[in-house]
Amino acid sequence: MKTWQYVTLYSMFYLSFFILISHQIVEAGSKDKLCDDTELIPSNDVGLLLGTSKYVRKGRINLYYKYRIEATVALFRDGKIQYVLVSGDNSTQSYNEPTTMQKDLIKAGIPPEKIYLDYAGFRTFDSVVRSKVVFGQDNITIISQPFHNKRALFIAQHKGINAIAFNARSVNPHYGFKTNLREIFARCKMVLDLIFGNQPKFLGEKIVIE
Template sequence: MFNKRINKWVKSFMTYMAVFIITLIILIVSIIFKVRSYGDKYILDLNDLPKNNDAIIVLGAGVRSDGTPSDILADRLETSIEAYNSGLGSTFILSGDHGREDYNEVGAMKKYILKNDIDEKIIFMDHAGFSTYDTMYRAKEIFKVDKAIIVTNEYHLPRALYIARKLGIDAYGIKSDKRQYQLMDSYKKRELLAQIKDFVYVNILKPEPKF
């Protein structure tokens, strides 16, 4: 009798766990699909993007040990310059990681931009761009951006646009992919987790950035 009760309890527990896991998987897949499908609508080619935006927001990436932008970051910057020269925005917001004295993404980004005869006065720097959510929050609340072009890689753009628009920025995106990049597979895997996290952030938790 006792063994029958144990077996019944185990079966019930396993059934509940199976239902929970299936429900969780469906929820995760639904969130990822929602973020991607929402953001994809606002990714356009250079010639199709709306002009006269408040800012061109460039999202940071790795910097080499000599202080120069990595390939992935250099291509984001090149794309942002193309966008600026096409009249898509009047200022740059360069957002990246400057959490240590010996590592400065935004400094490297600014140096790169200035080599292209662009006025330093229109370059604004977000030194605490540790996450895409933080960057978009400060773009809206600190830099007072209402309309923007976001420049980053294709895998990253849907989430960046989803966050920006949910925070009240009329944002469109342009892909910066100009070549093959190392570690792209790992970036894409991490992006799945980031999409879930930021969906929760913009729809439920709505935290303020630390900086």
């Protein structure tokens, strides 16, 4: 076997091993911190709603978005959160996840004064870290789909945040295939972020939620 073939083989082995380890530690680190029932989940002042785009191809509603909004409204109506911190991407003038989500939360009955926006939640890592460093939250309820919540919880645990997560409704495997595939590599990137002590792209002045 030629040298380049050995290099390729070993590289594939180590990459596969790293992917497996990243997956396992995220799964193990989220046990007993996920909940699907608003009656059973403990209360927190702030729910951290992780952003996503409202629409997918051909102008259809993104089901990940729809179910996260519904989950957030359910938590608020049942008194399990008092405020919503919407954290998402606002990297361009034409793309604004937090404001879009805010409008739909208000339409669903959550008062505007109960909603805070984090425009610099470019990644899940940024959203979780900024919830503590910028918005001063040591206890949060993370709101997203289960696969996403697990990664966010792992980040929170390693950043000194006491977090639980409420699972928004999942989508079927076919609909979410690309998202689930990206999650594999997102977990690897998250592990590297934690190992090397990376920070969010932006921090900035503190914002008080009250």
